[in-house]
Amino acid sequence: MVKIKIKDMCFGYASTPILENVSVDIYGSSFVSIVGPNGAGKSTMLKCINKILVPDSGDIHIDGYNLKNMKRMEVAKNIAYVPQSSNRVFPTTVFETVLMGRRPHIGWFSNEKDIEKVWQVLEEMGIEDIALSSFDELSGGQQQKILIARALAQDTGAILLDEPTSNLDIWHQLDVMENVQRLVKVKKVTAIMAVHDLNLASRYSDQILMMKDGKVVSAGTPAQVLTTENIAKVYEVEAHVHNYGETPYVMPLKQLGMRAIT
Amino acid sequence: MAVTFEVSAIRTSFSQKGDNMQNPFKKQQNVKSENIESSWTNKNTQVREGYQRYVGKKMFFLFSMLVLVIFLSAFIITIGPLEISVTEVYKILLSSLFPDYFTNEGLTSQIVWNIRLPRIIAGIMAGFGLGVCGCVMQAVLKNPLASPFTLGISSGANFGVAVAAVMGVGVIGGPYLLVGNAFLFSMLCALFIIALANFKGATSETLILAGIAINYLFSSLSDLCRYFATDEQLRIMVSWGMGDLSAFSWSNFSILLGVFVFCTPLLYLKANDLNIMAIGDENAKSLGIDTNRVRMFTMLLASLLIATVVCFTGTIAFIGLVAPHMARMVVGSDHKYLFPASGILGALILISADATGLNLLRPTMIPTGIMTSLLGVPFFMYLILKKKKKEFW
Numbered sequence: 001m002v003k004i005k006i007k008d009m010c011f012g013y014a015s016t017p018i019l020e021n022v023s024v025d026i027y028g029s030s031f032v033s034i035v036g037p038n039g040a041g042k043s044t045m046l047k048c049i050n051k052i053l054v055p056d057s058g059d060i061h062i063d064g065y066n067l068k069n070m071k072r073m074e075v076a077k078n079i080a081y082v083p084q085s086s087n088r089v090f091p092t093t094v095f096e097t098v099l100m101g102r103r104p105h106i107g108w109f110s111n112e113k114d115i116e117k118v119w120q121v122l123e124e125m126g127i128e129d130i131a132l133s134s135f136d137e138l139s140g141g142q143q144q145k146i147l148i149a150r151a152l153a154q155d156t157g158a159i160l161l162d163e164p165t166s167n168l169d170i171w172h173q174l175d176v177m178e179n180v181q182r183l184v185k186v187k188k189v190t191a192i193m194a195v196h197d198l199n200l201a202s203r204y205s206d207q208i209l210m211m212k213d214g215k216v217v218s219a220g221t222p223a224q225v226l227t228t229e230n231i232a233k234v235y236e237v238e239a240h241v242h243n244y245g246e247t248p249y250v251m252p253l254k255q256l257g258m259r260a261i262t
Numbered sequence: 263m264a265v266t267f268e269v270s271a272i273r274t275s276f277s278q279k280g281d282n283m284q285n286p287f288k289k290q291q292n293v294k295s296e297n298i299e300s301s302w303t304n305k306n307t308q309v310r311e312g313y314q315r316y317v318g319k320k321m322f323f324l325f326s327m328l329v330l331v332i333f334l335s336a337f338i339i340t341i342g343p344l345e346i347s348v349t350e351v352y353k354i355l356l357s358s359l360f361p362d363y364f365t366n367e368g369l370t371s372q373i374v375w376n377i378r379l380p381r382i383i384a385g386i387m388a389g390f391g392l393g394v395c396g397c398v399m400q401a402v403l404k405n406p407l408a409s410p411f412t413l414g415i416s417s418g419a420n421f422g423v424a425v426a427a428v429m430g431v432g433v434i435g436g437p438y439l440l441v442g443n444a445f446l447f448s449m450l451c452a453l454f455i456i457a458l459a460n461f462k463g464a465t466s467e468t469l470i471l472a473g474i475a476i477n478y479l480f481s482s483l484s485d486l487c488r489y490f491a492t493d494e495q496l497r498i499m500v501s502w503g504m505g506d507l508s509a510f511s512w513s514n515f516s517i518l519l520g521v522f523v524f525c526t527p528l529l530y531l532k533a534n535d536l537n538i539m540a541i542g543d544e545n546a547k548s549l550g551i552d553t554n555r556v557r558m559f560t561m562l563l564a565s566l567l568i569a570t571v572v573c574f575t576g577t578i579a580f581i582g583l584v585a586p587h588m589a590r591m592v593v594g595s596d597h598k599y600l601f602p603a604s605g606i607l608g609a610l611i612l613i614s615a616d617a618t619g620l621n622l623l624r625p626t627m628i629p630t631g632i633m634t635s636l637l638g639v640p641f642f643m644y645l646i647l648k649k650k651k652k653e654f655w
Contacts, residue, residue, distance in 0.1 A: 047544070050547075050548050051547070052544050052547045052548055071550075072547065072550045072551070072552050073550035074550075075550065076548065076549050076550030077550070080548070081545075081548035083544060083545055083548070086541055086542065086545055087542065088540065088541050088542070089400075089404045089405060089406060089540065090400075090401075090406070090540050090590065090595040091594070091595055092537070092540075092541070092594070092595045092596070093594065095313060096537065096594075096595065096596050097541075100537060100538050100541070100549060101549065103534060103535075103538055103549045103550060103551070104549060104550040106534070119310065128309050129309060131309050131312075131313060132309070132312055132313060132316055154549070
């Protein structure tokens with residue numbers, strides 16, 4: 001149940017602004033998707049919330065505490081981050097990878113409780129059979145699952161996911177989304193996900209943020225955000241939006257004009 | 263019969279969720295929590311036993327390597343260019359511990375106590391130091407090529423010795439002229455690499471490249487000194503550059519031990535963080551690790567340790583690179599086991615290579631650095647070529 005309040009956040013590399021005056025309120029225990037074209041600042045925003053990157057200006061409040069005043073370890077106790085992929089030079093086993101998620105809670109010794117927690121998470125995700133396999137030898141879907149398991153072991157009130165479905169087949173896409181949804185509904189975790197698939201976002205999230213060029217263009221429920229006009233404005237794509245009840249379904253039709261590839 | 267039962271159970275569970283079947287796009291507002299809780303109770307004991315065995319195997323390896331080092335040392339001390347019988351060697355060793363019960367005789371006692379024993383202790387400490395430093399550097403720089411040698415630290419020490427030998431210039435005069443210079447220049451190289459590591463945008467590849475460049479720079483500078491050196495100066499430089507444990511004596515012991523006792527436990531305390539550092543900065547930061555601080559801290563300690571080792575023993579390049587890799591093949595990448603395993607394997611390689619060099623062509627002693635590479639390289643090549651399905655770097 002972590003509430004996240006972002007106010008006037010700006011971030012840029014050297015002179016290139018990536019995020020400009022982003023202000024967002026995220027309610028506790030909600031599933032929020034951030035959508036937008038490549039280079040819109042989705043990943044950057046997630047990294048700022050997790051203090052991997054420090055914003056140039058503006059404030060982020062986590063449950064009322066200013067992120068600036070929190071130590072990295074405190075942030076890690078409250079917010080978990082699932083990277084898109086994790087390249088490693090040296091092989092680690094699945095168990096070791098998930099155990100890393102306990103780091104914010106333990107000192108040098110990983111005691112029985114932490115080991116037990118890891119087993120619990122592995123069982124919950126149904127991956128205890130591969131606990132001793134090497135992370136690098138697994139398929140993309142399994143790797144993604146393990147990175148989510150690591151975030152679960154971190155035992156946080158909020159979880160950030162950076163395009164977790166982009167390299168996965170449709171079975172694994174649904175698997176990831178179901179897992180995250182379960183977290184939100186059952187464990188009351190706040191989930192923020194950067195995602196490219198508008199239909200997955202539409203189907204699973206409570207709120208959608210649509211971004212372009214570092215600014216939030218539209219925010220609200222999937223039905224409010226995923227409109228033909230918004231998609232044309234943000235993606236420069238003509239799309240047909242079909243509604244299944246309250247859930248919009250987007251069918252892209254053709255490109256409108258030429259856009260520089262970023 | 264059982265199958266039909268299961269199918270009907272699934273059907274009822276679906277029908278409980280109601281209209282989800284008809285409209286998959288409708289949001290699931292109330293996901294049942296019991297499904298998750300119940301799965302926790304069926305613990306997969308087989309996998310857990312496998313994990314316990316895995317941990318046990320690693321502990322066993324560490325322990326047996328340690329025992330091997332002790333036995334090997336006990337054996338090596340009895341062999342040498344001068345024939346001294348086994349019983350006499352142990353009598354001499356015991357005599358210094360219990361002077362009342364054992365007698366202590368002239369020359370042989372001198373050899374065992376002041377030549378053989380310090381040499382073995384130096385070998386163990388230097389090998390251990392090189393092994394753990396290589397292990398730490400590879401983890402924080404996320405690069406399997408990182409080692410005291412590839413980062414230019416050894417070549418810095420080499421140049422320091424050249425300056426001292428040829429020009430007689432050094433920070434500390436007297437008997438520590440060579441050692442002091444070697445230490446100073448290797449620390450300089452290390453600090454340069456650390457500064458570069460904290461420079462924004464410097465990747466681990468940049469650091470390795472910079473280290474190799476520094477290596478060349480200081481090799482050329484050493485060669486320059488060598489070009490102008492007299493025969494006597496040349497001899498000092500050459501023997502130092504080959505890596506030699508014989509320079510070590512009891513008077514240096516306290517310095518080396520002091521640095522060891524200070525650095526090693528502090529580095530080992532960072533074992534968990536080293537694990538996480540090895541998976542990349544972004545991941546590490548998201549897990550609460552202050553990556554720059556950990557990198558700075560561990561690199562400083564490792565450099566201090568390595569500079570101290572190198573200034574007494576000379577260039578023994580191979581162990582820092584290879585011991586961590588060999589250890590990783592057996593115990594995996596968890597630094598709680600990898601760190602001590604790298605150190606113990608380093609010590610094991612160094613003392614066995616040194617003993618071989620000492621006794622192979624009696625009475626000629628082959629310098630330690632040469633022997634380490636001569637024996638270690640074929641063994642290492644064998645290991646990396648035969649590696650089975652597992653990818654180790």
